[in-house]
Amino acid sequence: MDVSFVLPCxxxxxxxxxxxxxxxxxxxxxREGHALTGEVIVADNGSTDGSQDLARAAGAxxxxxxxxxxGAALRGGFEVARGRNLVMxxxxxSYDFLEAVSMVLELQAGADLCMGSRFRGEIKxxxxxxxxxxxxxxxxxxILRMLFRTTVSDAHCGLRAITADAYERLNLSSTGMEFASExxxxxxxxxxxxxxxxxxxxxxxxxxxxxxxxxxDGLRHLIYMLLLSPSWLFxxxxxxxxxxxxxxxxxxxxxxxxxxxxxxxxxxGDHWAVAASTAMIMAVQTTAIGLFALVYNWRExxxxxxxxxxxxxxxxxxxxxxxxxxxxxxxxxxxxxxxALDWINSDFGALDEMRGLxxxxxLIVIGSQIFFSGxxxxxxxxxxxxxxxxx
Numbered sequence: 001m002d003v004s005f006v007l008p009c010x011x012x013x014x015x016x017x018x019x020x021x022x023x024x025x026x027x028x029x030x031r032e033g034h035a036l037t038g039e040v041i042v043a044d045n046g047s048t049d050g051s052q053d054l055a056r057a058a059g060a061x062x063x064x065x066x067x068x069x070x071g072a073a074l075r076g077g078f079e080v081a082r083g084r085n086l087v088m089x090x091x092x093x094s095y096d097f098l099e100a101v102s103m104v105l106e107l108q109a110g111a112d113l114c115m116g117s118r119f120r121g122e123i124k125x126x127x128x129x130x131x132x133x134x135x136x137x138x139x140x141x142x143i144l145r146m147l148f149r150t151t152v153s154d155a156h157c158g159l160r161a162i163t164a165d166a167y168e169r170l171n172l173s174s175t176g177m178e179f180a181s182e183x184x185x186x187x188x189x190x191x192x193x194x195x196x197x198x199x200x201x202x203x204x205x206x207x208x209x210x211x212x213x214x215x216x217d218g219l220r221h222l223i224y225m226l227l228l229s230p231s232w233l234f235x236x237x238x239x240x241x242x243x244x245x246x247x248x249x250x251x252x253x254x255x256x257x258x259x260x261x262x263x264x265x266x267x268x269g270d271h272w273a274v275a276a277s278t279a280m281i282m283a284v285q286t287t288a289i290g291l292f293a294l295v296y297n298w299r300e301x302x303x304x305x306x307x308x309x310x311x312x313x314x315x316x317x318x319x320x321x322x323x324x325x326x327x328x329x330x331x332x333x334x335x336x337x338x339x340a341l342d343w344i345n346s347d348f349g350a351l352d353e354m355r356g357l358x359x360x361x362x363l364i365v366i367g368s369q370i371f372f373s374g375x376x377x378x379x380x381x382x383x384x385x386x387x388x389x390x391x
Contacts, residue, residue: 003087148228284366295381339356
């Protein structure tokens with residue numbers, strides 16, 4: 001079979017029959033114009049309004065999906081689909097399935113995923129709330145393009161098509177609305193060929209509020225994008241924190257015995273050393289977490305190491321991590337020991353070495369973090385001392 005239309009359904013009695021009929025019309029067009037065969041599957045998520053019987057009467061194969069959620073319903077439908085190309089679309093009459101014909105043809109031409117774009121097509125009056133149209137969708141789609149360097153203009157369009165082979169390789173796991181984001185993000189990360197065609201969004205035909213919660217589901221989409229982008233989620237904030245801490249601590253140490261260091265008109269005292277040390281320690285820990293996340297992504301095949309990451313992995317050895325961490329700890333201990341020795345030589349008199357002691361303690365903590373992070377990365381690498389195996 002060439003094409004499977006999969007429609008998730010939860011109490012769509014007013015619209016499901018029209019959607020199934022329209023999907024059959026799209027299959028007729030594909031059969032008559034391109035000799036492609038297909039089926040329509042309704043993945044029901046526990047409807048109590050008779051949607052299942054209406055879908056069957058309209059010619060759909062209905063399957064019951066016990067696990068609740070938009071993503072769970074679609075995954076259940078895709079699991080039983082027999083088509084080499086899979087089309088997904090909402091059952092609320094907001095999309096015209098005839099527009100999926102061009103999506104299937106894009107797959108036939110070599111695309112792995114074809115997205116619909118409402119912003120390049122048409123959004124009918126009252127089809128999309130203003131906050132979704134002018135705030136939520138543009139912002140989230142813009143973040144997607146920035147984080148993942150893609151040209152997808154509408155990351156959350158509910159009408160899209162994907163080849164069955166590409167879908168299997170994505171190994172999608174989301175059960176909620178973020179399923180749509182997971183499909184796009186993993187497709188981009190895996191280097192799939194992603195096409196896009198304009199589609200029309202029509203007003204919801206059910207006469208009731210949609211299942212989508214704009215704020216909750218929008219936040220889940222954003223969080224999911226960040227989780228799949230460790231460089232932005234961990235490494236960038238870590239670089240900013242470490243730069244702040246290093247600059248402040250260096251200014252204080254270079255000020256010598258002066259009670260206050262000056263940064264323009266701003267006076268910086270010893271209390272700033274505590275904040276600087278905290279920022280540097282947090283930065284190193286956040287960097288380590290970011291590296292673990294990247295290593296996990298590489299191991300799971302979600303992304304391939306870039307040029308800089310590949311060079312880092314070729315250089316990275318367990319012994320370098322252990323040696324670097326040990327040297328920093330030793331330097332911190334020597335620094336702290338010299339301060340303690342001066343204090344002893346002064347017959348335990350007044351001690352005014354707060355900045356130096358904070359800096360020494362910071363070296364000890366950071367060195368320990370690097371030492372043990374190297375061990376954990378080696379575990380991620382399959383208990384190997386050479387981390388280049390991840391490439």
